[in-house]
Amino acid sequence: MGLELLKLQFLLIFFAATSCASAEVSIPHQIHLLRPQAGAAGSKVTGLTCLSWRLGVETNNIVGWKTVPEECEGYVGHYMLGHQYRLDSKAVTDEAFVYAKSHVLAGDGKDLWVFDIDETTLSNLPYYASHGFGAEPYNFTLFNKWVLTSKAPALPESLQLYKRLIALGLKIVFITGRPEDQRAATTDNLKKAGYGAWLKLVLKASSYSGKTAVFYKSSERAKLVKSGYRIIGNIGDQWSDLLGTNTGNRTFKLPDPMYYIS
C-alpha cells in the first residue's frame, strides 16, 4: 500500500476514533515495508541505508540530527504506521514490566517510575503523519496548536505498562519537555487518553530555557530523589530522557525515528 493511502487510512481511523470521547483509538496495523524500495533480491537499494540510519538513531550513535533524511520519509512513515513500531514498542514495555515485577517494593510509597510524555505516554503520530514523519523541519506554531487540541492518543503499549505499574503499587511521575503553559492541555489529554492518576506532572519551567533536556530532566529527577523517592524505572523515546544523573535503576528506550532532542 502506498504511503499516501496509508496516511489517509490512518487519519480517517484516528479522527473517527477521537470524534467520540470514550472510543479506544485504534492505530491500524499495516505491514512494515522493511525494504520499501527493494528491487531484485540481493541488489543494493537505497531503502537499506534507512534501516542502518534508524538503528544508528535508536542506539544513540547518530545524534544531533534536525530532520529525517529526505529519502527515508517513506521508510519512517511505513515503520511508524505499521506493525513493527508497535511490536518494537511492546518488546520494550514487556521487558520493563518483567523488570518491574521482579522489584520488591519497599512499601513506604516511595518507589516510582518516570514516564516521558511525547512519543512515550502519548503519541503524536496523527500530527506527524501530516507533517512528513519528521522529514519536515519542526514547526513550533503548528505543533503547539496540535498539543492544545489535547487529542493525542495513548501509545497503547505504554498505557498498558502504566496500568500494570500502578497495579504493582508504583507511583507515576511524568517529566516532559512540554512547557509549563501547556499544563492544562496536557492534563486534559492524559486523562482523555486513559492516564487517570499520577504523583507529579513535571513540565519544563521557563527557568530551564536554553538548557538541554538532559540537564532539565536530570535536575527534576534529582529533586524527586532528594524528596526521598526511589526511581525504579524510567521510560522515554529519547536518550535525553534516560541519560544524565539519577536516571533510575533501569531505563527503557522506546523507538522514535521521527525527531531528536538533546
Place this chain on the structure above:
Amino acid sequence: MGLELLKLQFLLIFFAATSCASAEVSIPHQIHLLRPQAGAAGSKVTGLTCLSWRLGVETNNIVGWKTVPEECEGYVGHYMLGHQYRLDSKAVTDEAFVYAKSHVLAGDGKDLWVFDIDETTLSNLPYYASHGFGAEPYNFTLFNKWVLTSKAPALPESLQLYKRLIALGLKIVFITGRPEDQRAATTDNLKKAGYGAWLKLVLKASSYSGKTAVFYKSSERAKLVKSGYRIIGNIGDQWSDLLGTNTGNRTFKLPDPMYYIS
C-alpha cells in the same frame, strides 16, 4: 539461500582467505533476509519478533540474556552473514569518523580513542557461524581454542576507522575482556588482521576476576585519564564497553546480536 549453505560458503571463503597470510579476508555479502519466516504479506510471523528482539538488545532494553532465542538463530545468522550487519557497522564507524574529524587535537599526543576487541576490532564470525550464532550456550574451552589460533579477521569497518583515526593523529588503546594469558595470541591476531600499532593493549588481569566488564573497563579508563590522556571516543559492541565512568566524549555502539556481556 538456506542458512547451512550460507554458512558453508562463508567458512569456505574465510578459510581460503586465512590460508594465505596476506590475503584480505572477504566476508561475503549475502542478502539479509529481513523476514526469513514470512509467509503471506501482512500475516504475523515469528520472524518479526526477532526484529524487535534485536532492536531491544541493541538499545540495551533487553539485558542479561544468556543465549540468542532458539527461534531467532536463523534470523541472527542471516543478519550476521548478510549485507545489513556490515551496513549497520558502517553507519556507526562513519558517524564515529565524522565526529573524530570535527575534534581539534590538543597536539600534546594525549588524545586517544578506545577500541574493544571482540566483535569490534576483530570478528569471531568464523567461530560463531559454526556455533549457532549465539544460540548455543557459550563454551569457554572451544572459544579459547579459537582465540589461540589468532585467525579472527578484522571487522573491515573498524579497521578502516582505526586507520583513519591514526591518520588524524589519535592514539589507540585496546581494552578487552580477554584474559591476560591471551596477550600473545591477541597481539599476533591484531597484527595479522592489519592493526599495526597501538599505545596500549589492556587485557583483563586476574585481579578483576568476578568483576563486571563495566567495572573493569571503567577502572582501566580511569587509569588512562589519571595519566593525562583524554578519551575522545570509545567504540564497542557491548553496552558494558560504553557505560560506567570516563566513558569518553562520545561512545559508539556496534551491532552484536550474538551475545551479552554485563
